[in-house]
Amino acid sequence: MIRTFGLLTFLSIVFLAGCAENPVTGESQFSLISPAQEVEIGKKNYGPYQQQQGGRYIVDPDLTLYVNQIGQKLAKVSDRPNLPYEFVVLNNDVPNAWALPGGKIAVNRGLLWMLEDEAQLAAVLSHEIVHAAAKHGATQMTQATLLGIGVSAAGMASQNSEYGQLISMGAGLGAGLYQARYGRQQELDSDFYGINYMVKAGYDPQAAVELQEKFVELSKGQQSNWMSDLFASHPPSQERVDKNRQKAQSLGKGVRNKELYQAAIKQIRKDRAAYDLNQKARKALADNNINSALALTHQAIKMQGNEALFHITRGQVYMAQKQFDNSAKNFSKAVALNPEYFLGYLGLGLSQLEQKSSTNAKSNLEKSTQLLPTPIAAFHLGELELAAGNRDKAIGYFQFAAQDQGQIGQAAKQQLAQLQPATTAQ
Incomplete structure (x- = not known):
């Protein structure tokens, strides 16, 4: 009973402290954020x-x-x-x-x-x-x-x-x-x-x-x-x-x-047909219609060659075909066109891993992470740090990647289990 009273008192204090007038409606509003x-x-x-x-x-x-x-x-x-x-x-x-x-x-x-x-x-x-x-x-x-x-x-x-x-x-x-x-x-x-x-x-x-x-x-x-x-x-x-x-x-x-x-x-009205083609290419890729997806990306890029997203889509198609030289070229083009978007760097880094170019892959995966941390980049950066003997850095990357709900998360947890078995067991 005393605990309940104490909790209610605490919540009342928090509520009163957080009440303020809404600057638009003029109504009383509760917020914990200043x-x-x-x-x-x-x-x-x-x-x-x-x-x-x-x-x-x-x-x-x-x-x-x-x-x-x-x-x-x-x-x-x-x-x-x-x-x-x-x-x-x-x-x-x-x-x-x-x-x-x-x-x-x-x-x-x-x-x-x-x-x-x-x-x-x-x-x-x-x-x-x-x-x-x-x-x-x-x-x-x-x-x-x-x-x-x-x-x-x-x-x-x-x-x-x-x-x-x-x-x-x-x-x-x-x-x-x-x-x-x-x-x-x-x-x-x-x-x-x-x-x-x-x-x-x-x-x-x-x-x-x-x-x-x-x-x-x-x-x-x-x-x-x-x-x-x-x-x-x-x-x-x-x-x-x-x-x-x-x-x-x-x-x-x-x-x-x-x-x-x-x-x-x-400009966007002029290019709308190209964006529609890119959407169709992405759907074809998702449906595993690889040849159709590639043809559609070719058309989109022909219509608007300065759009990084189109080169990213074509890079993704080439990755699906395991043509990593071509995927790297397209992701590299995307990075050149839009150096402020993470997905070009991520695709380029993963392509370079397949090309056994670890140094370049690490650089581009790090750049992608600076723009948007993702479990897939973190996992592979963890692998690269582990191979270089940087155990603590590797653990940090794997801990981030382990938050993923899919295959990457499971692979990261397996790595952590080997690197810090006592902590993982707890």
């Missing part, structure tokens, strides 16, 4: 989270500059204008956008070519700005902490890591820091206050209605896993459409900037 911690969480995980989802889109860097310009314009009229907002375009086909705590926001290439004008882009970005400004991510993390749910670091979330499965790695390796599962009220709040931000910045609020109509229509035909994940994080509904329409009707008209937006996305 504003400074929000910023640090976003800063720490922004890079790895991007890496897991295709990396930054760099074929046309002006597109990210444009999106960031619109985002900063909206952020200035938000309820937390002093957050260190950043806006990037990710090289990912899924029509999605997300926000980390502290104002770190991303929008996928696959969503941009679905939009019609700048006002619809503003609707997307305003919605995500509210998620950050209203501390929705921080609230989720607080709930996870209270429930005893572990929050994994973004770099440790890759489960698709068995050696043979490198050929299936692509843009979308995991959820990262946490997979946002916004509730009904959080989504409605982000819609409502996001429209306010749009109007303050001069945009037509009707665009927010159109955006939700697009997502409701898209949800009707969902068939793939990534679409399920998309709608789990941002569940569309007719209710959201209706509420947006009701609010928009009470507000004035604003700018649409259709021509400006279409000019900004000109």
